[in-house]
Amino acid sequence: MMKVSGTISQVDIELQDRSYTIAIAPSLFDDPLSYAVLPRASSALIVSNTTVAPLYAQRLQAALQGKYSQLHHVVLPDGEGFKTWETLNLIFDALLQNGCDRKTVLFALGGGVVGDMTGFAAASYMRGVPFVQIPTTLLAQVDSSVGGKTGINHPLGKNMIGAFYQPLLVVCDLDTLKTLPARELSAGLAEVIKYGPIADMAFLDWIEAHIDTLLARDPAALAHAVKRCCEIKAWVVSQDERESGLRAILNFGHTFGHAIEAGLGYGQWLHGEAVGCGMVMAASLSARLGLVDAALVRRLTTLIQKAGLPVTGPVLDASDNAGRYLELMRLDKKSLGGDIRFVVIDAPGRASLRGAPDALVREVIDACCLRL
Ligand code: NAD
Ligand code: GLY
Numbered sequence: 001m002m003k004v005s006g007t008i009s010q011v012d013i014e015l016q017d018r019s020y021t022i023a024i025a026p027s028l029f030d031d032p033l034s035y036a037v038l039p040r041a042s043s044a045l046i047v048s049n050t051t052v053a054p055l056y057a058q059r060l061q062a063a064l065q066g067k068y069s070q071l072h073h074v075v076l077p078d079g080e081g082f083k084t085w086e087t088l089n090l091i092f093d094a095l096l097q098n099g100c101d102r103k104t105v106l107f108a109l110g111g112g113v114v115g116d117m118t119g120f121a122a123a124s125y126m127r128g129v130p131f132v133q134i135p136t137t138l139l140a141q142v143d144s145s146v147g148g149k150t151g152i153n154h155p156l157g158k159n160m161i162g163a164f165y166q167p168l169l170v171v172c173d174l175d176t177l178k179t180l181p182a183r184e185l186s187a188g189l190a191e192v193i194k195y196g197p198i199a200d201m202a203f204l205d206w207i208e209a210h211i212d213t214l215l216a217r218d219p220a221a222l223a224h225a226v227k228r229c230c231e232i233k234a235w236v237v238s239q240d241e242r243e244s245g246l247r248a249i250l251n252f253g254h255t256f257g258h259a260i261e262a263g264l265g266y267g268q269w270l271h272g273e274a275v276g277c278g279m280v281m282a283a284s285l286s287a288r289l290g291l292v293d294a295a296l297v298r299r300l301t302t303l304i305q306k307a308g309l310p311v312t313g314p315v316l317d318a319s320d321n322a323g324r325y326l327e328l329m330r331l332d333k334k335s336l337g338g339d340i341r342f343v344v345i346d347a348p349g350r351a352s353l354r355g356a357p358d359a360l361v362r363e364v365i366d367a368c369c370l371r372l
Contacts (some may be wrong), residue, residue, distance in 0.1 A: 009223065011230040013146065014238040015166060022146060022170040022230045024223065029109075029134050029173040030059035035067060038132065038168060041103040043070040047091055047118040048109040049078040052136055055179055060109055060134065068105070072098045076114065081267040083113050083153045085161075091121040102126040105168070111137035111184070112144035112271065116162070119150030123165035133167045136176040138188025138222070139272050142195075142229035143250075145170045147237040153266055157331040158258045164242050172230075174222055182215075186308035187272025189214060190253070192225050193303055194279060195232045197296070198249045198343070198351040203228050204303075211306050248334060249351040252343040253279030256313070256365075259328035263316035276309030281368045286344040288360050296348060313369040321369055322362040329361075 008025040021037070028034050044064055048057050053075045064071055074094035076087050095104065106129060108118035115133050122131035133145035151162015177185070192214075196204025206224075207214070213221040233250065240246040257278030260269055269277075283297045305311050317324035326340070334341045334353060340361070341353045 009227045011227065011234050013166070013234045015241055018148075018166040018241075020167060020169055022172060022234070024141075024172040024174065024226050024230065026173065026175045026219065028171050029056065029176065030063045032063045032066060034171050035064065035132070035169070038067070038105060039103075039130070041068060041105050041130075043072065043098070043100050043103075044068040044105045044107060045072045045074060045091070045094055045098070045100060046107045046109055047074050047076065047114055047121070049076045049114055051078045052110040052114065056109060056136065056176065060107065064107070070098065072100070076117070078113075079267050080113055080153070080261070080271065081265075083117060083266070085152060088117055088121060088152055091118065092125060095121070095125050100125075100129075102129055104129050106131040107134060108132065108145075108167075109134045109136065110140070111135065112140045115140050115145050116150050116159070117152060119148070119165055119167065120152060120162050123150055123163040128165070130168045131165075133170040135170065135172055137180055137184055138177055138226075139184070139191050140188075141172040141174075141177075141226045142188060143191040143233065145172070146230055146233050147247075147250075148241065156262075157333075158262055158266070160331075160333070166241075172226055174219060174226065177217060177222060182308070183270065184272075185215065185217070187270040187276075189307040190272035190276035190279070190304065190309055192229055193300070193307060194250070194252050194275065195229050197279075197283070197300060197345050197348065198252045199232050199236070199349060200228070201349040203232075204349075208299075208303055211303065215308065248341075248353045249343055251334065252345075252351055253277075253282045255329050255332050255334065255340065255342050256281040256325070258332060259316070259325045260314060262328050262331075263324060264314055269310070269314070273309055276304045276307065277311060277313050277368070280304060280311045281313065281364050282342060283345060284368055285342055285356055285361065285364045286346075288364060289344060289354075289356060292345050292348065296345065311368075313365065315370055322365040325365050326358060326361060
């Protein structure tokens with residue numbers, strides 16, 4: 001990996017023949033040198049959305065122009081509510097209408113929604129074509145662009161249809177975070193905070209000390225956060241690519257969070273907001289199971305709140321709120337035979353997957369949700 005000026009951080013994902021590099025630096029995505037490692041092909045398709053395309057698509061197109069003789073572009077509608085079969089089909093339409101062959105490279109230019117859908121399209125078009133992640137949200141740079149989880153939502157459950165399919169390369173251009181709305185930056189911080197209690201308490205200390213500089217988009221702070229998150233995710237994914245065990249810890253806060261997203265309707269709360277609140281609930285469950293003390297729950301709650309995220313859950317059903325959460329959580333991919341499994345903190349910096357009695361989960365939901 002080369003760069004004309006400045007330093008570039010590199011994190012490697014070790015997965016035998018599916019290994020790849022995450023490059024992290026400013027001024028990366030529009031530099032043709034960033035893509036020098038990619039194999040030759042005649043065509044490429046840039047996938048972005050109605051918000052990201054006007055900001056960055058032309059510059060990416062210019063950077064790729066010399067590499068591909070046929071460069072196509074598809075612009076998807078923006079939003080979690082469009083992470084559907086219908087939108088996915090727009091990518092297949094573009095590939096087929098342009099006669100794209102099985103060497104065509106897909107470039108996902110956008111946040112996690114564009115990245116997840118482009119990856120799934122790449123996994124399934126002609127049974128698999130190469131793809132590159134160019135994440136432009138903090139959430140996508142620290143989490144979704146790395147590790148090969150791709151997919152779409154189903155009305156009955158989040159990310160229920162998809163495939164494990166690794167990109168060839170991830171290009172995290174820190175400059176793209178300058179145009180991110182503040183609410184989206186906070187949503188990304190939820191996934192940053194996540195890595196502390198599950199894997200690295202020293203990183204949690206660092207986030208607490210730098211939360212204001214992160215919110216102010218200090219370039220050095222953002223660079224460190226993205227790199228450390230990618231290192232932790234690389235360590236986890238390299239050991240457990242297909243989530244047969246360890247990888248589940250990356251879902252800390254997500255079981256409650258996915259219930260919030262599905263229960264409110266996708267897009268009402270941002271994914272990161274739901275995860276932030278879900279982490280408060282998961283930490284509280286860990287304390288009620290006697291695994292960690294209440295001080296850690298308070299510490300996390302304070303940090304999540306400082307990051308600009310909600311820490312009180314929404315009411316999903318006025319007559320039986322906890323029952324509705326439980327019903328939605330039974331659809332979680334980690335559930336087995338209808339039994340919900342939660343990522344809990346076993347000890348500061350260590351997490352695991354386990355069940356919990358419904359009565360205890362109800363207590364957590366009652367304590368963590370708004371009252372009518
Ligand atoms: P997103 O993709 O919806 O992006 C958030 C918003 O920011 C969108 O409106 C987008 O158009 C806009 N945007 C993107 N980049 C921008 C930029 N640089 N400047 C201005 N606006 C910009 O949301 P997200 O938070 O990036 O991703 C959430 C999705 O990621 C969810 O669907 C979630 O399920 C998925 N996810 C996947 C994984 C995984 O491992 N695959 C992990 C975590 C989350
Ligand atoms: N974001 C969770 C995972 O990649 O496994």
